Each structure stands twice: as C-alpha cells, then as structure tokens.
Amino acid sequence: MKSTIKRTLISELRGTLGQTVKVCGLVEKVRDQKKMQFVVLQDRSGSVQLINEKGLRSDLEKTISSLTTGSAVSVIGKSLANEQVKLGAIEIVIEDLTVDSLAQPELPITDSSGLDAQLNWRFLSLRKAASLLIFEIETAVQKAMREYWYERSFIEIHSPKLMHSASESGAETFSLEYFDLGKAYLAQSPQFYKQMAMAAGFERVFEIGPVFRAEPSFTAKHATEFTSVDMEMSWINSHEDIMQFEEEWLAFVLTEIERQFGSRIKDVFGVEVKIPSLPFPRITMESAYQLLAQLGHTIPPATKRGDIDPEGERKLAKLCAEEYGAEFYFLTDYPTSLRPFYHMRNEANPALTKSFDLMWKGVEITTGAQREHRYDILAKQAEEVGLRSSVEYYLDFFKYGCPPHGGFGTGLSRIVMLLLNAQSIREVTFLHRGPQRLTP
Numbered sequence: 326m327k328s329t330i331k332r333t334l335i336s337e338l339r340g341t342l343g344q345t346v347k348v349c350g351l352v353e354k355v356r357d358q359k360k361m362q363f364v365v366l367q368d369r370s371g372s373v374q375l376i377n378e379k380g381l382r383s384d385l386e387k388t389i390s391s392l393t394t395g396s397a398v399s400v401i402g403k404s405l406a407n408e409q410v411k412l413g414a415i416e417i418v419i420e421d422l423t424v425d426s427l428a429q430p431e432l433p434i435t436d437s438s439g440l441d442a443q444l445n446w447r448f449l450s451l452r453k454a455a456s457l458l459i460f461e462i463e464t465a466v467q468k469a470m471r472e473y474w475y476e477r478s479f480i481e482i483h484s485p486k487l488m489h490s491a492s493e494s495g496a497e498t499f500s501l502e503y504f505d506l507g508k509a510y511l512a513q514s515p516q517f518y519k520q521m522a523m524a525a526g527f528e529r530v531f532e533i534g535p536v537f538r539a540e541p542s543f544t545a546k547h548a549t550e551f552t553s554v555d556m557e558m559s560w561i562n563s564h565e566d567i568m569q570f571e572e573e574w575l576a577f578v579l580t581e582i583e584r585q586f587g588s589r590i591k592d593v594f595g596v597e598v599k600i601p602s603l604p605f606p607r608i609t610m611e612s613a614y615q616l617l618a619q620l621g622h623t624i625p626p627a628t629k630r631g632d633i634d635p636e637g638e639r640k641l642a643k644l645c646a647e648e649y650g651a652e653f654y655f656l657t658d659y660p661t662s663l664r665p666f667y668h669m670r671n672e673a674n675p676a677l678t679k680s681f682d683l684m685w686k687g688v689e690i691t692t693g694a695q696r697e698h699r700y701d702i703l704a705k706q707a708e709e710v711g712l713r714s715s716v717e718y719y720l721d722f723f724k725y726g727c728p729p730h731g732g733f734g735t736g737l738s739r740i741v742m743l744l745l746n747a748q749s750i751r752e753v754t755f756l757h758r759g760p761q762r763l764t765p
Contacts, residue, residue: 336370395428469581484518511537519557557732631660642687693733
C-alpha cells in the first residue's frame, strides 16, 4: 500500500524535525558498518544522511546493503537534529525504503574522467551539485533578461528555424530537403524576422531560442547548435543607442545574479560576480590598431584586415581592466567588408559600418549594429554581395516603410561560461553539439 505522506525536499527538512517525512532522490554513498548503515541521499535541493540501526529489521538491512550509487529511492523516516552530521546537522532514521530503480554497480565515469567522457555520459556528469548550480544560474540569467525586457514593453517572438534561404551570408548553413519546395536551411539567427517585426510596427522584440552554425570550429567557445539571445528595437538614432541599452541590460542581469547566487558562485567556482560600471569603454577599430601597436602587439597576417586576433582582444581587455577597471568594452566601427550587408554604413565613411562587438574578459559575446532600413540602399548592398535574388522576400519587408532600428545577438552559454570562468562552453551547455558530437 502506497504511503500518503507527501514528499519533502531535503532543503526543507529543517522545518520538520521530530516528524515523519518522505524524501526521494538518488543514492550518493552507502556505508555498511558493523552496527549501523548510512546512506547519503541527494535530490535537486541538497543531500541528507539516512541511518538504520542493524538488528532490528533484516529485510531493511538487506535492501540497504544492495543499494548502488545512483539508485533512485523513496524513503520514509523520522527527521532528527544531529550537530555531528556535516550535511545540515540533520539525519533521517529510516522506517521504510523503496528502491524505485536500482543502478548498475559500476558507473562508466568518475569525477576524474576527461571532458569527452563526461559528455558521453552527460546525464551522469550532470548529477553533481555544481552542475545543477550552473543551470540554476542559467535559468536566473534568462529570467533577469526577460524581466528587463518586459519592463520596457518588449514583445517576445519565436521565429522559424526552417528558412527558404540562409539568414546570414549563405556560408556555414545546414541544409535539408523540404518536401516539394527544394532545400531548406536551419536558421543561423532570427535576424531577418526580428527586422520583419520592426516593419510590422512591433518596435521592440526579443527572442531566446536555438540557432545553427555549420562551422567546423573546435574552439572552447563554439558550438554548431546553441541558444541565441537576440533583441531589436525601433526609432534609434545610431548604434550607440543599442550599446547603451545592452550595457544597462547586462548590468541589471549581473546585479540579479550577484544578489541571488553571488556567495554560492564564489564558494563553488571561486569567481566573484562583478557589477560593471557604466558606460563601458568604447574603442573604435582604428584606435584598437593604434593601441595594440603601442603595446607591441602585431596582428597576424591570417587575420582579416579590420579585425583583431584573439590575443589582441585579450590585450585590449587587460588594458581596459587596468585603465578603467572594466571587464567589458565595445569594439566599434567595423569595416563594411567584415559585416553583413544589412548593417548600416557610416555616411561620412561608407567603408565603415555602424556596428560593434561587445567583449567580456577578452572574449567576444555580442555582435550588434544599426540596420539599414531604407529599401533602395539595402537592395543595393545585397546586390553588391551577390545575395539579392536569395533574399528578395527579406527585402520586401522594407518596401512599405520601416523605422530606423538596430539590435544585437549574443550566446547564452558563452555568457554563462564567462560568468563562471569555465574553461569550455561544453561545461555549461546541457547537451553540446559540435562537428564531431551528435550524441547523446
């Protein structure tokens, strides 16, 4: 006969001392001693010690002796205070234990297993408290992002991930056959649809959703599928309006994370969450080249003209940290040759775009810009890069009036990676997808 006692989370046991409770979770450890049996049980809220005195019930003793690490169990027992117990100074005297699922005795990974092995058995590596904390933080990051947008009258959209044409330059896309309509492409970003919302008069939109990049990159900060965070807003004067919005938005998000998780992040990951001062430093690309030359850094020949290599980005980050105490800085005024055709060009110097990248701890986390909203100019720019015919439907958005607008896109996992000083985006992604990983 099933118990009618409702489940209590381990974190709530302090308020149940002296009472009979029911806890459910996974077995962390079993110690079968001469006179006593000890079981450490974990649920999503924490861990607790369970105890059973031998010689009272042979059936219960046998069940506990058979437990393996990872087994799912439901336990009924009395919650008692015990100051000698390190796990919250609480223990539960077992009255009944049900094995809901018995784990195989040998786990395929240990804490010392390499990252690839951990990813092969991701559901096991995620059982650690630190792993759960990562995704609690990620959830709070998204909640804070949304709260900031909601308070400023943004509309959340969900754009299609199957597209008739590529959403960027046409390179690095995944394609598939789509019924009788020919090829379809997995969206590289929601960019075109964010701009469609501007033409529709929505004025302020955001989206948090999956995007796909067929990029054969094996760096610690890249993935072929990731969660993109995007916003777009109308009636701006320049890309400076977008930069100002983003820095205020990020300061709000980090303030919320520090308030909710600051001490835990410091205890578990050894990282202090710093609330940034505003405004972030702005460095034009021309100034960046001059500063790097002064620092004695030579940009490698393989780096495209008008861009900066990773080492140069880190040197600029160190400079901003030393001179301004800033972890963030904006790189602005990228050349037209390195930016998508829909970025607005500088009227005084058409070779430059009204665009920016946001750098955090020396790593790029955001690309943003003012978009070109004037149909004739936009169509000409698409023609120049050979995309006019493939983006005709997109150009239609601008034929019947569209306000000046701009926005940015960033990667959720990259933000969490940098927030926690993780070594790789793989550590903070629920299930990573890369050029050589399609499972689990």
